[in-house]
Amino acid sequence: MAEIVLSARHLTRRFGGLAAVDDVSVDLWRGHIHAVIGPNGAGKSTLANLLSGDLLPSSGSVLIGGQDTTGWSPERVSRAGLGRSYQKTNIFLPFSVWDNAFLGAQSREAQQPWNPLHWLQPAARSQRARERCAGALALAGLSHRHGAIAGTISHGEQRQLEIAMALATEPQVLLLDEPLAGMGAAEAHKMVELLLRLKQEHAMLLVEHDMDAVFTLADHLTVMVNGQVIASGSPADIRADPMVQAAYLGEEH
Numbered sequence: 001m002a003e004i005v006l007s008a009r010h011l012t013r014r015f016g017g018l019a020a021v022d023d024v025s026v027d028l029w030r031g032h033i034h035a036v037i038g039p040n041g042a043g044k045s046t047l048a049n050l051l052s053g054d055l056l057p058s059s060g061s062v063l064i065g066g067q068d069t070t071g072w073s074p075e076r077v078s079r080a081g082l083g084r085s086y087q088k089t090n091i092f093l094p095f096s097v098w099d100n101a102f103l104g105a106q107s108r109e110a111q112q113p114w115n116p117l118h119w120l121q122p123a124a125r126s127q128r129a130r131e132r133c134a135g136a137l138a139l140a141g142l143s144h145r146h147g148a149i150a151g152t153i154s155h156g157e158q159r160q161l162e163i164a165m166a167l168a169t170e171p172q173v174l175l176l177d178e179p180l181a182g183m184g185a186a187e188a189h190k191m192v193e194l195l196l197r198l199k200q201e202h203a204m205l206l207v208e209h210d211m212d213a214v215f216t217l218a219d220h221l222t223v224m225v226n227g228q229v230i231a232s233g234s235p236a237d238i239r240a241d242p243m244v245q246a247a248y249l250g251e252e253h
Contacts, residue, residue: 002029003087005203011060022227028203032164043227053077083166084175091152104168105132140164
């Protein structure tokens with residue numbers, strides 16, 4: 001039976017009198033992709049920020065691996081097993097592909113038992129961190145680009161690199177905010193294939209506007225409008241929901 005890795009209950013985030021996210025509950029299962037769709041301003045990215053600790057909820061709770069992470073800092077949530085990407089590519093452009101991914105891998109070294117000599121050792125000598133980095137780049141399909149400067153690789157490869165940086169932290173949950181944004185057909189196809197590979201070992205939440213990709217990838221969909229969930233179910237259920245069609249999908253779907 002699939003395992004629930006992240007569970008959010010009754011999440012609400014208010015900005016003054018506006019509820020950007022209003023009483024939203026989601027479960028993320030290992031081996032499943034849960035897509036969140038909706039028009040601009042629906043609250044999708046705000047929801048992702050609440051799950052990752054980038055925003056504090058006005059009310060509600062988040063559990064990762066059964067541990068209550070509500071109100072934790074993003075760094076602490078990350079250490080609990082959550083990795084994410086953002087709408088805008090968030091990488092270090094002057095660094096090499098390897099060095100970008102190694103930063104994520106190195107961040108997990110502090111979890112090792114405290115050793116005063118650890119601080120005197122160059123980080124690049126950590127064999128375990130190097131293994132995490134190499135594994136993440138291989139999963140993301142970037143091993144052959146490890147020496148390239150991040151600012152010189154293609155947009156699609158930069159999005160792959162951002163995912164590799166998250167993978168290097170060995171997360172249980174991946175939150176991916178519009179990973180296909182700005183991609184051409186070939187790059188989007190490669191990203192879809194990557195996400196299908198990654199879902200085998202992760203629980204994933206996908207925020208995405210590319211409906212063809214969403215219906216190819218998603219095992220479960222949640223539709224948000226004005227901060228509220230108007231429908232949640234299988235791709236077939238969402239396609240057939242007249243309220244969703246009227247609010248978002250349109251007749252072509």
